[in-house]
Amino acid sequence: MISTAPTQVLTNIWIIGSWEEFVNLANNQEYEGGKFYYDQKYLKIEMPPIGSSHSQDNHIISNIISLYATVKNIRIKGLTNCSFRQPNVREFQPDLAFYIGDEFNFPPRNNSPVNLSEFNPPNLVIEFGATSLNDDLGRKRLLYDRAGIQEYWVVDVNSNDIIAFSISEGRSGTITESLVLPKLAISLVETALKRSQTKDDGAINRWLLQIFS
Structure with a gap:
């Protein structure tokens, strides 16, 4: 009951x-x-209280993905803290979400959750966890499995580790290289996170552009 x-x-x-x-x-x-x-x-x-580590990691990873898509000529649309709603079924609000590829339609610019009865779910969602890490890897992972997300990253802001999952037919498995951003190594994103602790954004961007080009 x-x-x-x-x-x-x-x-x-x-x-x-x-x-x-x-x-x-x-x-x-x-x-x-x-x-x-x-x-x-x-x-x-x-x-959750949002501290500097969470905010910096969020910014760096969003920037990495945008730079990679720009250099590789991949069509992309990013959303921060956006709600996605399938009425009467589920709702989720990841830290970062990205529509990727040639097929997606832009979600509307308004203050309502993106209606998943009208729009596809994002291809990639990312959660940043410190105290919420177990939940990010547990129930939220199952939620994203069922929601039809193609790829899900969990960022441990305490260690700068990333656990990435590819999701297909309601099942997820760990990956070391992104499938929705082809050939982007998860280890490279982790390295950028670690470098960002001592380097400014411009230095990180220049380093990434050299690698991506």
């Missing part, structure tokens, strides 16, 4: 709740700034 999500919910943990309860919480100003996830009658609101 499904229990009812309380009016004041515990954040940063998964609780049982209906889709209607989830949407009401997502529209509640008390949780403004939170990240919202829903899958198979479980919901989660994340209200």
Whole structure:
């Protein structure tokens, strides 16, 4: 039997709740700034403090992917902290998401979640984890398996390690080289993260451009 999500919910943990309860919480100003996830009658609101390490890693990886796509002439559209909603089924709000390739349509510019009944899910999603790392590798990974994401990266901001998964037919397996960004080695992205701890963005960009070219 499904229990009812309380009016004041515990954040940063998964609780049982209906889709209607989830949407009401997502529209509640008390949780403004939170990240919202829903899958198979479980919901989660994340209200994590965002420190410098999380923000810097987010910026560097977004930059790496954009530079790589630019040099390799790959069509791409990136979104930061965007919500993706399949009504009555699931919702997710990854730290980074990318539409990649020649086939995608641009999602609309508005303040509503991207409707996955009208648009395909992004090809690549990325989560940055410190305290949330186990969940990123666990329930969220299953959520993205079921959502039809092609590739999922989990970044451990404490160690600068990246665990990357390729997803096909609802199953995921680890990879060492991106498939949606062909021939981009995950180890190179990890190296860039480590270099960014002592180098400025311009130095990282120049180094990457030499490698990508």
